[in-house]
Amino acid sequence: MSRGGSQRDGEPAGTERGAVPVTADGRPRTRGWSDGLRAYALEIRGIFQGGERGPLVVIAGLIVIWIVFQALDDKFLSPRNLSNLSVEIVGTGLVAVGIVFVLLIREIDLSVGSVSGLAGAAFAVLNVNQGWPEWTAVIVAVAAGTAVGAFHGFFFAWLGVPAFVVTLAGLLIWNGLTLYLLGASGTINIDEEGLVASLTSRHFEDPAAAYAVAALGTAGYFLAAHRRRSRHRAAGMPYRQTAEIWTRTGVLALVAFAAAYTLNRFQGLPLALLIFLAVLVVSDYVLRRTRYGRRVYALGGGVEAARRAGIGVERVRVAMFMVSGTLAAFGGLFVASSLTSASPTTARAAGSGMLLINAIAAAVIGGTSLFGGRGSPWSVLLGVLVIQSIASGMGLLGVEDAVQFMITGGVLLAAVAADALTRRAEARRGRP
């Protein structure tokens, strides 16, 4: 705003206006640092405009966060804390993957926090109070999330109620249902040796497990890239240079094996992390490589275009809310697992929106756009690492909840603002 003002007035912006003098035009006193700022602004803009630089900025941010917290508390980068972090990200991360599906079609699901609480409570009530077998209770709890998503999708896609209203109502409804389910018994402790508890407590202690996953991931990436390259070359089309493929594979291998090494120095590969990575791989494949995923992106790029191309817009919309509900419920089981309980207190917390905000922030920080059609499940991995690193670091430092809320909200706002700026910069250049 101040920038536009100083352009209009044509007067040099001074420090007394409290403005960033991007257009300052000539006072020797301010030229030095205003030029510096201008260069910095251009640099920032360049980063936002770069195709692949987005993730690099997030990685740089993550490294800064890690260095700062490590400087404040040297336990932060310990194998123990990093290993715990790798488990803590999973609940929020799974919910955020569901959010990505909904964001890709340019909608929002505000109910995911409540739905995850509902799934945890439903599991606890069915398994502990009703004595159902764990597997059955898990399936019913996750299916409940799917059904809730279908319910939201129906109101949105077929009745035309805006998604944010439907899911805002859902936020309250499912939170209320959770409290109602728990009402009679209060806190329910789940079996600490059971299936759901093991989701977050189980670790593959054999070091070979973590290394095998790292090797498998790296090899899988390399083979896929190589196969793609040979097919393109065989068809006489442009293809990636071998050197680029090797570099990318090398970087991936470095990160994967460093992570495996760190995890092995504590308790080995956590089951939760393995499940999370599997969900990421599968959802990324579905979105990028299948006919179905193409429809999802098409819907985010232009509903009318998608409709005219014969895509069943309503069906895709309902399906996206079902995916979001399912993953929210699945993520809710991981939250219940790490607490080994479902209680009215945690249910109220789920309804308060912390998990919801973390999940949306994770998706958006990672580079999934709120404006639809752009992003990927992998963005969640980076985003949720940023969010949970901040939470974990603040937890280690003993920062009180009140401050944590403000910081998390601020991070979300910053991520969304960066998304809006990117979109504006791209609109100016005529890119999507």
Next chain:
Amino acid sequence: MAHPPVLALRGVSKRFGGVQALVDVDLQIRAGEVVALAGDNGAGKSTLVKVISGVNPADRGAIEWEGRLVQIKRPHDAHALGIATVYQDLAMCDNLDVVGNLFLGREIDRVGVLDEVEMERRARDLMRALSIRLPDVRMPVAALSAGQRQAVAISRSLMGAPKVLLLDEPTAALGVEQTSHLLDLIEEVRDHGMAIILISHNMGDIKAVADRVAVLRLGRNNGLFDVSSVTQEQIISAVTGAADNAVAHRSKGDEGAWP
């Protein structure tokens, strides 16, 4: 007539709430001819396009395809018959690349998994065949110029080897040179035996490529002219309603074909 009409609309009506957008509209088109659809804003041209392309099906009226009665209830029905549409807004997904847009809704896949290489290869072949120059078929369409977007939209409509091509104001956003390229493309496509319905405000475009021109006014037929024997003023007076006597303007040869 040498050919039976490939597409014939009889008594088509469409209502949106309180607005009667189309009233008893008749239209027919044969293979290898260009019929221009003219009319003022709100005359029902776009509604008619949406009826034919299945986006907004007709409330009443009959549609005949190659002489037999058909139903067009969804865009899929129109695709299946061989009707392709290029909308004025081009209806493209800005976030997808050229290949993705060309194959939108008709992706090449193997058990659901996209065959990107084959789609890209065919996209390149098509661009080459139509002499359309693009920096890269993997560019998102949002990064293309208006003329390039129009070219991509038209080539997309040709992908399914249609028999009828609907063009909604194709030259509206184009410059002089791009327009002449486009008119060349329309004539080339017509010479391959395709029936083209060209919606246009531009009398110059209509006179240049159309064989006949059908005028809509306030949702009704208001004249059908042979382009070779009609003046621009006559078309305009039918468009504006200065001459409301539609029957007088019907071209002689078609009178028998209209019920």
